[in-house]
Amino acid sequence: MAQLQDNKPLFIISGLMIIYALIAWSGVLHPLMKYLHTAKTADLQVSMGLIAGGIGIFGALINSVRKSGNTIIDRFVLQPLPGILLILLMAMAIRWYVEPLVKLMSAGLQPVLGFKIYKVLNLNYVILGLLAGVIITNSYGIPKFAAAGVKCARFVLKMGVIMLGARYSFAELAKLGTYSIFLVGTFVLGTVFFVLWLGKLFKQPKTMTGVLSAGMGVCGVSATVAVAPVVKAKSEEMAYTIGTILSFGIICMFVFPTVGHWAGMNPVQFGAWAGTGILNSAQVAAAALAFNAVDIKTLKVAEIFNITRVLFLPIIVLVLATWFGKETGKKLTFKEVVIDKFPIFILGFLLLFAMSSMGLFSPPTHYKGKFIDYSYNERTQVTDQEWETLNTTVQSNSIQGLTEEQMAAVKDLVAQRQLAGDFESRADKKVFNKQGEARMFQLESILAAAKGKTITLDPDVKAAIKHAIKQVHKKSKTVTTLTDCMIWFFAFGLIGLGMQITKKAIFQAGGWPLVIGIISGITKATLSFFVVLWLVKDVVLK
Amino acid sequence: MSDDKITIETGDAGKGESEIAKDANTEELEERALSVFSSERNEDLTALVLSLITTFIVLVFTKWT
Numbered sequence: 386m387a388q389l390q391d392n393k394p395l396f397i398i399s400g401l402m403i404i405y406a407l408i409a410w411s412g413v414l415h416p417l418m419k420y421l422h423t424a425k426t427a428d429l430q431v432s433m434g435l436i437a438g439g440i441g442i443f444g445a446l447i448n449s450v451r452k453s454g455n456t457i458i459d460r461f462v463l464q465p466l467p468g469i470l471l472i473l474l475m476a477m478a479i480r481w482y483v484e485p486l487v488k489l490m491s492a493g494l495q496p497v498l499g500f501k502i503y504k505v506l507n508l509n510y511v512i513l514g515l516l517a518g519v520i521i522t523n524s525y526g527i528p529k530f531a532a533a534g535v536k537c538a539r540f541v542l543k544m545g546v547i548m549l550g551a552r553y554s555f556a557e558l559a560k561l562g563t564y565s566i567f568l569v570g571t572f573v574l575g576t577v578f579f580v581l582w583l584g585k586l587f588k589q590p591k592t593m594t595g596v597l598s599a600g601m602g603v604c605g606v607s608a609t610v611a612v613a614p615v616v617k618a619k620s621e622e623m624a625y626t627i628g629t630i631l632s633f634g635i636i637c638m639f640v641f642p643t644v645g646h647w648a649g650m651n652p653v654q655f656g657a658w659a660g661t662g663i664l665n666s667a668q669v670a671a672a673a674l675a676f677n678a679v680d681i682k683t684l685k686v687a688e689i690f691n692i693t694r695v696l697f698l699p700i701i702v703l704v705l706a707t708w709f710g711k712e713t714g715k716k717l718t719f720k721e722v723v724i725d726k727f728p729i730f731i732l733g734f735l736l737l738f739a740m741s742s743m744g745l746f747s748p749p750t751h752y753k754g755k756f757i758d759y760s761y762n763e764r765t766q767v768t769d770q771e772w773e774t775l776n777t778t779v780q781s782n783s784i785q786g787l788t789e790e791q792m793a794a795v796k797d798l799v800a801q802r803q804l805a806g807d808f809e810s811r812a813d814k815k816v817f818n819k820q821g822e823a824r825m826f827q828l829e830s831i832l833a834a835a836k837g838k839t840i841t842l843d844p845d846v847k848a849a850i851k852h853a854i855k856q857v858h859k860k861s862k863t864v865t866t867l868t869d870c871m872i873w874f875f876a877f878g879l880i881g882l883g884m885q886i887t888k889k890a891i892f893q894a895g896g897w898p899l900v901i902g903i904i905s906g907i908t909k910a911t912l913s914f915f916v917v918l919w920l921v922k923d924v925v926l927k
Numbered sequence: 928m929s930d931d932k933i934t935i936e937t938g939d940a941g942k943g944e945s946e947i948a949k950d951a952n953t954e955e956l957e958e959r960a961l962s963v964f965s966s967e968r969n970e971d972l973t974a975l976v977l978s979l980i981t982t983f984i985v986l987v988f989t990k991w992t
Contacts, residue, residue, distance in 0.1 A: 539962055614967060729968065733975040863989040
């Protein structure tokens with residue numbers, strides 16, 4: 386009976402999950418899901434609730450009928466299970482309800498404030514999860530039954546970092562010339578060493594400085610999570626680093642586009658600057674779009690510079706492992722650093738990156754699972770109605786102001802019913818894709834001209850061209866699913882991490898991480914501004 | 928620095944045993960106490976194996992079927 390009583394929390398949490406799954410399955414929640422834009426995840430909500438709840442009930446029953454022992458199953462499954470399910474329940478609430486609600490509220494406040502709070506403060510599952518964990522620990526405290534589950538947080542975060550490797554591929558890196566890679570690498574390593582030096586100057590703990598240097602140098606949240614075990618950073622130090630990076634990014638999102646316009650930067654220069662100077666990927670994209678929402682090149686260059694930084698992660702891990710070993714008074718040999726100290730989970734990141742680059746998940750040219758496919762396929766064609774609209778427009782020559790190349794691209798779209806290379810060159814994929822790429826560039830420039838109001842385009846024609854471009858943009862289901870797994874791992878891990886942060890620890894660190902972060906961030910942004918203006922002229926992509 | 932090791936009961940959800948340096952500082956003890964695994968290597972290896980299993984399952988359902 387006492388054992389049954391001990392398992393009450395697990396029965397309750399599992400029961401709640403199953404009840405929720407059944408309600409979602411009945412369709413009662415569909416209008417709410419539609420309102421929150423989460424209807425696409427309805428199946429996932431049902432299956433996740435049923436599976437997790439089922440495992441929970443099963444675990445609670447086993448715990449009730451047998452005496453707890455010291456077997457592997459006890460230690461790694463049965464004891465942490467209540468905590469794991471509690472965190473999972475919180476992650477589900479955040480991803481399916483809190484985050485969409487914050488998004489909706491921020492959209493509602495936009496007319497009053499003039500900007501979306503959600504985007505500016507980056508209030509996504511990362512921040513919301515961390516906050517939820519911190520609030521629970523510092524108000525109610527971690528429930529006793531959940532203590533062992535909370536200890537799984539770091540382990541799950543590591544799984545998230547491993548999955549991150551699947552989102553990138555070598556082909557994307559190869560698009561940058563060696564000169565640009567050198568530029569990114571110099572700034573990444575330069576920032577890491579600069580932060581380490583600042584940490585020494587301000588007498589900060591090595592663990593804090595180490596994790597902050599990776600966050601400021603590489604790419605924010607994922608780098609922080611990846612480097613933390615190497616430098617033995619505490620939960621609050623990771624949270625501080627994430628907070629510092631995101632706070633600095635908020636300032637950058639406003640300042641970068643204004644300075645870029647003021648300095649007369651071209652789209653490529655701004656992309657290179659934002660991709661080098663701003664840390665968080667979402668904030669890089671926001672700044673690039675704020676600078677130039679019309680020319681897609683700005684965003685593309687910024688994103689490629691940004692992902693190149695992510696790929697420096699393993700090098701930074703090695704550098705920081707050596708530094709940390711030396712700082713703690715250990716003399717490390719090359720073998721010790723490369724083989725003994727190199728975290729196995731970073732090898733996992735590299736393994737998934739290699740699998741992704743070889744095309745196991747998606748064509749090797751993909752970027753975050755997105756790729757362009759010009760090959761002939763009925764599903765890639767425009768609709769009959771769209772074809773009719775385009776054909777009539779071309780026959781009557783009613784679009785004015787197009788260049789010869791732009792007109793040729795529209796004519797070809799009518800002739801082939803889809804964006805593609807020449808039919809005759811379909812056997813030579815390289816030539817075929819190049820022709821398709823050139824046509825897409827022309828069609829995109831037509832849409833940009835219409836957006837910039839230099840030409841007038843009939844809304845139906847515009848929609849048809851937009852659709853044709855959209856049709857060749859494919860998304861890999863495998864990479865999308867792996868990314869979803871990564872997001873869940875991060876959401877789970879960050880809630881658990883937040884639960885390990887006490888008020889006392891927050892006050893102990895003081896405001897120094899923010900000071901160091903802002904000094905190094907401003908220095909990096911200023912230096913990269915001049916270097917980009919001086920060295921990057923126009924073409925940085927091959 | 929002494930290489931002597933002692934065995935303590937920490938990690939592995941509070942039930943397992945960890946081998947740590949005799950002169951290990953409290954930070955190392957705290958670090959292991961925050962994980963269900965008794966060593967960093969065990970934690971990393973388990974994360975890697977579970978990630979590969981997840982990847983394989985995703986491939987089976989999204990690409991190979």
